Amino acid sequence: MGVTTALEALSSCSGCEIAILNLGEALIPLLTEQIDIVHAPILMDHKYYGQCGDGGKSLQIPEAVIGIVSGGVSNEEHIEVLQEMRKKCKVLIALGSCATQGGIPALMNGQDSEQSFDAIFQTLSTDPGAGRPDRIVPKLLDRIYGLDEKVVIDLQLPGCPPNPAHIAEVIMSVLEDREPVLPTKSVCDTCPTRRQGKGVVDTVKRFVENADFDPNKPISDMRCLLEQGFMCMGPVTLAGCAKRGVPACIEARVPCRGCFGSVRPKGNQLLDMMNALASNGIDCMSVVDRRSIQRFCGAHGNLRPKKKSAVKEV
Amino acid sequence: MSYEPKIIAFCCNWCSYAAADLAGSSRLQYPPNIRIIRVMCSGMVHPEFILEALNKGADGVMIMGCHLGECHYLDGNHITMARLDMIVELLEDFGFESERLSVTWLSSTEPDKFVKAVTEMTERVKKLGPVQGEVQTA
Ligand code: SF4
Ligand code: SF4
Ligand code: SF4
Ligand code: FES
Numbered sequence: 174m175g176v177t178t179a180l181e182a183l184s185s186c187s188g189c190e191i192a193i194l195n196l197g198e199a200l201i202p203l204l205t206e207q208i209d210i211v212h213a214p215i216l217m218d219h220k221y222y223g224q225c226g227d228g229g230k231s232l233q234i235p236e237a238v239i240g241i242v243s244g245g246v247s248n249e250e251h252i253e254v255l256q257e258m259r260k261k262c263k264v265l266i267a268l269g270s271c272a273t274q275g276g277i278p279a280l281m282n283g284q285d286s287e288q289s290f291d292a293i294f295q296t297l298s299t300d301p302g303a304g305r306p307d308r309i310v311p312k313l314l315d316r317i318y319g320l321d322e323k324v325v326i327d328l329q330l331p332g333c334p335p336n337p338a339h340i341a342e343v344i345m346s347v348l349e350d351r352e353p354v355l356p357t358k359s360v361c362d363t364c365p366t367r368r369q370g371k372g373v374v375d376t377v378k379r380f381v382e383n384a385d386f387d388p389n390k391p392i393s394d395m396r397c398l399l400e401q402g403f404m405c406m407g408p409v410t411l412a413g414c415a416k417r418g419v420p421a422c423i424e425a426r427v428p429c430r431g432c433f434g435s436v437r438p439k440g441n442q443l444l445d446m447m448n449a450l451a452s453n454g455i456d457c458m459s460v461v462d463r464r465s466i467q468r469f470c471g472a473h474g475n476l477r478p479k480k481k482s483a484v485k486e487v
Numbered sequence: 488m489s490y491e492p493k494i495i496a497f498c499c500n501w502c503s504y505a506a507a508d509l510a511g512s513s514r515l516q517y518p519p520n521i522r523i524i525r526v527m528c529s530g531m532v533h534p535e536f537i538l539e540a541l542n543k544g545a546d547g548v549m550i551m552g553c554h555l556g557e558c559h560y561l562d563g564n565h566i567t568m569a570r571l572d573m574i575v576e577l578l579e580d581f582g583f584e585s586e587r588l589s590v591t592w593l594s595s596t597e598p599d600k601f602v603k604a605v606t607e608m609t610e611r612v613k614k615l616g617p618v619q620g621e622v623q624t625a
Contacts, residue, residue, distance in 0.1 A: 441535065443580065447573045448534050452566065457573040464580050474542065477582035 175206060176348055179237035180213035181258050183251040184278045184317060185244025189269035190215050192334035193241075196341055203341065207348055211235045232257045239347055243268040245275045245472055246318040250311035259324040264347050267320045268340070270333040274434045275472025277333070279317040283464055283476040286315060319472035328353065333432035333469055336413050359436040360407035360429050363415040365393040368400060376459035377404045377450065384426050392419050398428045404460060406431035409445040432469045441475060443467050492546035492612040494521045496605070497536065499529045501559040503551035505595035510602055517602040518609040521549065528552065529590075530563025534574050537588060538581060547587045547612035549604065554592045564592065584615055 182190060190213075194200065204210070212219050212235050222228040232253065240262025246252055259265055270276040281289055290305050290313070306312070320326050330343050339355055346353035356363070380403050386395040398405040405428035407420065413433050414421040422429050435442045443466040447457050460466075467476045498504040504525045510517065522545075526532060529552025537548045552564040567590065575585040589611070591604040 441538070444534050444538060444577060447577060448570065451570045451573045454569070458576070463577075474581075479579060479582070 175204075175209040176239060177211045177235070177237040178208040178239040178241065178344075179211055179234060179258065179262055180216065181234075181240070181242045181254055182215040183242060183244035183255060183272070183320075184247040185269065185271050186277075187215055187243075188334040189243035189271070192269070192332075192337050193340055195334075196337045199337075199341055203344065208239065208344065211237050234258060234261050236261045238263045239344065240265045241268050242266070242272055242320055244271045245278055246314065246320065246323050247278055247281075248311040248313050252314075252323060255320060255324055264327045265320075265324070266328045266330060266343060266347075267326045268330050269335050270331045270432055270434055270469045272320045273329045273331040274319050274470035274475070275317050276469055279319075279471030279476060280468055282316045282471040283467070283478065285478050286313065317472055322472060330355075331411060331432075331434045332413055336416060338416070339413060356412040357436075358412050360410045360412050360414070360420045360423075360433070363412045363418075364397070364407055364420050364423050365391075365418070366395050366397040366423060367393065368397045371400055371453060371455070374400060374402045375454060376402065376456050378402050378459070379404065379461050380428055384428075386426055392423060392426075395426065398423070403428045404466075405429050406442065406446060406466065408449055409436055409440070409442045410434070411436045430468065431466065434470050439473070442470055443475070490613060490616065492520050492609065492615075492617070493544065494547040494549060494605075494608060494612060495540040495545045496521045496523045496549040496551060497526050497529065497532045498523050499552045499559070499563070500525055500527050502553035502557065502595045503529075503591070503593055503601065506551075506593050506598050506601040509595065510598035513598055515598055515602045517605045520609045520612075521605050528558060528560050528563035530558070530560065530566040532567065534570060534577065537574060537578075541578075541581075541583050541587060541618060544618075546615070546617055547589070547608060549608055550588070550590045551601070551604070552590075552592055554594055557594065583618065586611055586615060587618075 196203065221232050223233065234257045240258045242255060242258055242265065246255060267273045271278060275282065328343055330339055342355065343353045384398055384401055384403060407429040410429055410431045411433040417424065420429060431442050435445065443463065446466055447463065451457050464476065498507055507523055529550050532550050540548050550567060552567060553559065555564055558564045571590060574588060578585045578588060589608050593600045
C-alpha cells in the first residue's frame with residue numbers, strides 16, 4: 174500500500190493531469206510502490222455522492238496524505254471542492270499555473286466579468302441570449318482566483334503544463350519528508366542562446382515574423398530572442414521547462430511567453446518586464462498588448478478591468 | 488465625514504527630504520495626508536513600491552527627488568524619469584487612475600515648493616476619491 178493520494182481538477186484543462194501521465198515509465202513504480210490514488214475524478218471514475226448517487230448530500234472525498242489540485246477557482250463548486258480537499262488532505266499541492274496563479278482562465282480577470290459573459294452568451298443579431306446562471310450550474314465568482322487565495326497551499330508547482338520531473342520530485346519530497354528541489358532562477362538562466370549585449374535594439378516587437386536562426390545549427394548558435402528585438406519573457410519567468418536542456422519555447426525558436434509565472438515569489442511579470450525594458454533604454458510603449466504579459470498570472474489581482482484615466486490620453 | 492486620502496511620499500534623502508524637514512522647522516502648514524518614506528534616491532523607488540502602496544490601501548503616491556542634474560547619485564532621477572511613462576501607463580492596467588502618482592523635483596531650499604506639491608496632490612487625490620474596486624490582498 175502506497176501513500177494515499179487524491180487528485181482534483183478545478184478550472185483546468187486536464188493538461189496538468191496529462192503532465193502526470195507524461196512521467197512515462199517513471200510513473201509505474203510511483204503508482205505501484207509509492208502512492209495509492211484514492212480519488213481522481215478526471216483520471217478514474219469516482220463520484221462525489223456515492224457511485225449511484227446514494228452517498229448523501231455532502232461531498233465525499235476520501236482522506237488522503239497527498240492532495241493535488243490543478244486549475245484555479247472560478248465558481249462556487251470549485252470553492253466547495255477545494256475546501257473539502259484541504260480538509261481531507263495533509264499536504265495540498267497546487268499543480269500547474271492555473272492553480273498557482275490563475276493561468277489562462279484568469280485572462281478573464283482583465284475585463285468586467287458580466288460584460289464578458291454577455292459578450293459570450295448573447296449576440297446582437299439573434300434572440301436575447303441566456304441570462305447569467307446562478308442555479309443548477311455553479312455560480313461564477315467575481316473573478317478567477319489562485320488556490321492560495323482561498324485555502325492554505327503547502328507546495329506550489331507552476332508551469333503550463335508543469336514539468337513531469339518536478340511533479341515526481343514534489344511527490345517524492347513529501348514521501349521522504351524533505352523540501353523539494355525545484356528551480357528558483359529565471360528561464361534565461363537555463364537558456365543556451367548566444368547573448369552579446371542588446372546592441373541597437375530600442376523597441377520590442379511581436380512575434381509575427383520568424384526569428385533569425387539557422388535550422389541546421391543548435392540553439393546555442395541562435396542569438397537571444399530578446400536581443401533580436403522580440404518580446405521574450407525569459408528574464409522575469411521562473412525556470413523549469415527546460416526538459417532537454419533548453420527552455421521549451423526557445424527550443425522551438427519561439428520567445429518565452431511566461432507560463433511558469435514570476436521568477437520572484439509573488440512577483441509581477443508585467444511590472445518586472447516593463448521595468449527591465451525601461452531600465453535598459455528600450456521603449457516600453459513599443460510593447461503591443463502588454464497586458465497579455467500577464468496571460469498566465471491573472472489571479473492575485475495581477476489582471477483587473479482596465480481603469481481609464483480621467484484626463485484624456487494624449 | 489469628509490474623505491481624507493492617505494498619500495505615501497517617497498522623498499530622497501538629499502533634497503526632497505531635506506526640503507520636507509525645512510518645511511517643518513519653518514512651521515509651514517500643509518495637509519496632514521502624506522506619510523513620508525525616506526529613500527536614499529528617487530531612482531531606487533522600484534515600480535513595485537508604488538503598486539504595493541496603492542494595493543495596500545494608499546490613495547496616492549508621490550515621488551520627490553532632486554532637480555534633474557542635481558541628483559546626489561548623478562543620474563538617479565533620470566532613471567526615475569525613464570520609468571515614469573511606463574508606470575503611468577501600467578497603473579491603468581492595474582486598475583488605478585494614473586493621477587494617483589505624482590513626481591516632483593525640488594531642492595533642499597524649496598520647502599514652499601514641497602508644501603505646494605503636497606497641497607496640490609492632496610486636492611487631486613481628494614477629487615479622485617478612494618481607490619475603487621478590489622484591492623490586492625496577497
Ligand atoms: S496549468 Fe496549463 S495545463 Fe494545467 S490546467 Fe492550466 S491550462 Fe491546463
Ligand atoms: S531572453 Fe529569451 S532567448 Fe534570451 S536568454 Fe532569455 S529566454 Fe533565452
Ligand atoms: S519557455 Fe516560457 S512559455 Fe515556454 S514553456 Fe518555458 S516558461 Fe513556459
Ligand atoms: S538623490 Fe535626490 S533624486 Fe537621487
